[in-house]
Amino acid sequence: MKPQHLTGEEIALTIADFADTARNAVAAGFDGLELHGANG
Known part of the structure; x- marks a missing residue:
């Protein structure tokens, strides 16, 4: 493609x-997330 x-x-x-992913992570009990922004 x-x-x-x-x-x-x-x-x-x-x-x-x-934003939806972050809300879902909080609802699942996560206390943070990391966005990987390399290679692109």
Whole structure:
């Protein structure tokens, strides 16, 4: 699959996905999370 730029809507959805993941982690009892931002 050829890489492509994200649209504004896709960026907003990605941010919302990270927020949902953080809320789920807190609900599951985690007290923190780490975002790995290398290689990309």
